[in-house]
Amino acid sequence: MEWCRSRPLFLPLDQTLGKIGAAMPPLAHAQPIRDTAKTDGWACRALDLAGASAYSPLPLMVIPVWVEAGAAVPQGCDCVLDADLIDCSGPMPQALEEAVPGQGVRRAGEDMEAGRPLIIAGHRLSAADLLAVRSAGIGEIAVRAPxxxxxxxxxxxxxxxxxxxxxxxxxxxxxxxxxxxxxxxxxxxxxxxxxxxxxxxxxxxxxxxxxxxxxxxxxxxxxxxxxxxxxxxxxxxxxxxxxxxxxxxxxxxxxxxxxxxxxxxxxxxxxxxxxGRSARRQTVLALERKISSTVGLAEIVLLKQEQDRWGPLATGDFSLEAMRLAEAWLAIPGASEGCAAGTPVGAFVFDDPR
Missing domain, CATH: 3.40.980.10 (MoaB/Mog-like domain)
Known part of the structure; x- marks a missing residue:
């Protein structure tokens, strides 16, 4: 029987987790657009901190700017120092440590390059996918949800x-x-x-x-x-x-x-x-025990991983306990009498993140 793909539709991000992404235009701008702070701290220019140490605090001629994590780094600044590395208790702020350009900073374009796919079509949308989309300021994703x-x-x-x-x-x-x-x-x-x-x-x-x-x-x-x-x-x-x-x-x-x-x-x-989901991945492990199958019938086998092998839980007749404990499954073709112990077999895991 032929199967036609369902039409893509755009859904709000909070309705897309676990659904299958459809093709979308590539990212127009690299992310982040500007240098941003990785942590809360003081935005400074690394050159202004040369020679600073806890034993020899360096007075700063330019007052540093406090920034929160994720905020844009102010123009002219190229590093972010932790809160306790700038002493503001006196009349003039003092640096207690040197820094290098880029320290504490996520550079513009560091997360994703322009032209990269915003999501991977055919893959299940994960929390990380949604994070990337939100970071790009996009509120909807194209999905195929039959x-x-x-x-x-x-x-x-x-x-x-x-x-x-x-x-x-x-x-x-x-x-x-x-x-x-x-x-x-x-x-x-x-x-x-x-x-x-x-x-x-x-x-x-x-x-x-x-x-x-x-x-x-x-x-x-x-x-x-x-x-x-x-x-x-x-x-x-x-x-x-x-x-x-x-x-x-x-x-x-x-x-x-x-x-x-x-x-x-x-x-x-x-x-x-x-x-339009990408082909499901099979995990190949050797069988812990023999699987017997009836010729002329395709038989579904439930499996549970036992160390580095697949352990058969049920073949051709499932208890609720076997269904509850199963981690993967495979189909024995109708022309086969089964598989001997030690045979490598590819099984589909139930919790496939892709």
Whole structure:
């Protein structure tokens, strides 16, 4: 299924942390624009301090200027001395230490050169990114945050735990998630909930199995939206994919572990593509123990790092404890019988800062 990138939108800085940055014009001016003080202190000219020491205080003919950290250094000054290095108790200020030009000063252009990208497109925005943007005096950032509709047919409105899990995972991946919609478990209700496709991605939760009340796939087929069902994935074998009015649809099983695995395999890559996110990095470590896998099924494996190796926590069937403790995951291809102990494998860490 083809995935189109979502349109970039500009958001205030306080709404962008963790989202995926989109391309922006490069920095017009080097930062900082002027020399600024690194710390609170006295702005002076280094040449005026030659020969000063605690044993031989040097009277200053020019009265130093007090500056706060981050403030522009006054014209004619080229260093900033700590507060206790200028004695102002007498009739004339005295320097108690020499300095060199640039001491205590952040030079103009030292932080970022003109022409540098303000943010790195395709990367998650960090607190340091926001600091750089604020320092440049910019109040908004362009981001790609796919608009995700979440329709929960797995449980009544009083029990939407799987829906909340998927919503939180989607938000952590950089998406904007609308409120969780709940519908009764019949094909007509599900089809009506789909309505006119809106957003960049629709996620259905539950009703994908073979039970009498599992009507999600029937509803997708009735709308002419179904592309594939019963994907060879474990956990998550009853997941389905489709498209309605050009909007991709992914239907996840209702059980938390099944939905979690199918999210990793199907939804997260879709959000990454729509947000233009850079390829996720894999951390390669040797396996601490053997992983056995069933040929013909792609199996999701949860991992926890044990010293310098990946320790398998669960394969093909996840407990809540394994989901809670997992630090990374990998997919064993359907053509593989697994991996022997000591085999180097690349796993995707859950807490990927990029």
């Amino acid at each position: 608009q995700v509709r979440l329709i929960d047919v797995a449980a009544p409105a009083s029990d939407t735990s799987t829906g909340h899990l998927i919503a939180e995972l989607a938000r952590a991946s950089g998406a904007t998630v609308f409120d969780i919609e709940t519908v009764t478990r019949d094909a007509r209700s599900v089809a009506q909930a789909l309505g006119n496709a809106a957003g960049d991605l629709i996620i259905l939760i539950g009703g994908t199995g073979a039970g009498r009340a599992d009507a999600t796939v029937e509803a997708l087929a009735a709308r002419g939206a179904l592309i594939a069902h019963n994907i060879a994935l474990q956990p998550g074998r009853t997941a389905a994919i489709g498209r309605l009015d050009g909007v991709p649809i992914i239907a996840l099983p209702g059980a938390p572990d099944q939905a979690f695995a199918a999210f990793l395999a199907l939804v997260q890559p879709a959000i990454d593509r729509q947000s």
